[in-house]
Amino acid sequence: MSKFALRNIEAVAGNQTFEKLLVDGVAPFDTFENELEAKDRRSLEKIYFYMNEVSNNRTLADTKFKDVTPHKEKVKEYEFKDGDLRVYGIKKFGGKIIILGGYKNQQKKDYRTFRSLKEQYLNSKSIKTNNNEKSRTPKK
Amino acid sequence: MKRAELLKSEGYWIAKLQTDLYRELISFMERTHKNSSQLAEYLGCSKGYISQLLNGNFDHKMSKLVELSLAIGKAPILEYKDISGYILENDKTFSSVLTSSTPSSKFTICYDGELFRRA
Numbered sequence: 001m002s003k004f005a006l007r008n009i010e011a012v013a014g015n016q017t018f019e020k021l022l023v024d025g026v027a028p029f030d031t032f033e034n035e036l037e038a039k040d041r042r043s044l045e046k047i048y049f050y051m052n053e054v055s056n057n058r059t060l061a062d063t064k065f066k067d068v069t070p071h072k073e074k075v076k077e078y079e080f081k082d083g084d085l086r087v088y089g090i091k092k093f094g095g096k097i098i099i100l101g102g103y104k105n106q107q108k109k110d111y112r113t114f115r116s117l118k119e120q121y122l123n124s125k126s127i128k129t130n131n132n133e134k135s136r137t138p139k140k
Numbered sequence: 141m142k143r144a145e146l147l148k149s150e151g152y153w154i155a156k157l158q159t160d161l162y163r164e165l166i167s168f169m170e171r172t173h174k175n176s177s178q179l180a181e182y183l184g185c186s187k188g189y190i191s192q193l194l195n196g197n198f199d200h201k202m203s204k205l206v207e208l209s210l211a212i213g214k215a216p217i218l219e220y221k222d223i224s225g226y227i228l229e230n231d232k233t234f235s236s237v238l239t240s241s242t243p244s245s246k247f248t249i250c251y252d253g254e255l256f257r258r259a
Contacts, residue, residue, distance in 0.1 A: 011146040013234035033141065045151025048141060053159065061162055061196040082155070 004121045006097060011048050014055025017095035021121060028117070029087070032101035043083040044101075050080050051087075054096065075122060077114075088114040097121075143234075144227050154199070161205070162196040168212040183211055 005022040012018035020027040036044055050064050068088075069077045076091035086107060089098040099117050102110035146152050169179055180190040192198070198205070209216035 011141045011143045013143060013230070042149075042151035042154070044141075045146060045149040046155035048146050048149075049152045049155035049159070059163070059166075060159065061194065063195040063197075064159075 001124070002120060004124050009051070009098060012051045012055050014052055015057055016055040018051055018055055018098060019092070019095065020098045021100075021117065023117065028100035028113075029098045032087075040083065040085055043085040046082040047080045047085060047087050047101075050082070051096075051098075054080075075118065077118070086110065090118055143230075147227050147230060148223060155196075157205075158196045158198050161198050161208070162194065164209070164212060164214055165193055183208065 002023050003025070005025075006019040007022055007027065009018040009020050020029045033044060050060055053060055054065055064082065065078065065080050067076060068079045069075075078089045078091070078096065080087040080089070081104075084104045085101065086104060087098060087101040088110065089096045091097075099114050099121075100110065165179070169175070174182060176190050176194060177187060180187045183190070193208075198208075206216055
C-alpha cells in the first residue's frame with residue numbers, strides 16, 4: 001500500500017491553502033511539472049495564477065477552473081486548465097489538494113489515475129482516523 | 141515552482157491581465173443586463189470574439205484592450221513596479237493574509253471607475 005502525505009504549494013498564496021499530494025514521497029504534480037515541455041511552461045504559469053485566484057476566493061471563467069465532481073461523489077473534484085494542460089485536484093477543509101497534472105490528449109487515462117489516487121488517499125486517511133480513535137478508546 | 145519565480149513569469153501576468161478584463165466584462169454585462177450576443181452587438185464584435193474574451197483568452201493588440209476598456213466605461217490604468225520590490229511586498233501581504241485572513245495584493249493594471257455612463 002502506498003504512503004500518502006501532503007506538502008504546501010509554495011507558489012500559491014491566499015486564504016485557501018493549496019497542497020500537493022505525495023505518493024511514497026513523490027508528488028505526481030511535481031513529476032508533471034518537471035517533465036513539462038518548454039512550450040507548455042507558460043500554460044503552467046497561467047494555471048498557477050488561477051490557483052492563486054481560487055485560493056483568494058476570486059471567480060474565474062469556468063473554462064479555466066471547474067467542478068468536475070461525478071454525481072453522488074462526496075469529495076469535490078476540480079480541474080484547472082490552460083491550453084493543452086490540465087491540473088486535477090480535490091477539496092479539503094480550508095483549501096484544495098492538487099493530485100496530478102497532465103495533457104489534454106491523455107485526459108481519460110489521467111482521470112482514471114486521479115480518481116484512483118484520490119480514493120486511495122481518502123481511504124488511507126479514514127484508516128488512520130479509525131486507528132487513532134481505537135487507540136483513544138479505553139480498554140475494558 | 142517557487143513563488144518568486146512565478147511572480148517573474150510571463151504566464152502569470154498574461155493570465156492576470158486576461159482575467160481582469162474577463163471580470164470587467166462580466167461585471168459590465170451584469171450592470172447593463174446584457175447577454176453575450178447583446179455585448180457583441182454593443183461592442184461591434186463577433187460572437188466568437190466575445191466568447192474568446194469571456195473565456196479569459198484575450199491576447200490581442202494593446203489598442204484593442206484600450207478600445208474595449210473605454211467601451212465598457214473603464215480606464216485601463218497600467219502601473220509599472222520594480223519586480224523585486226513587488227515580490228517582497230507580496231511576501232509581506234501573504235504573511236499578513238495568513239495572520240489576519242484579509243487579502244490585499246497590489247496589481248499592475250486596474251480598471252478605474254466609470255468614465256461615462258451610457259443611457
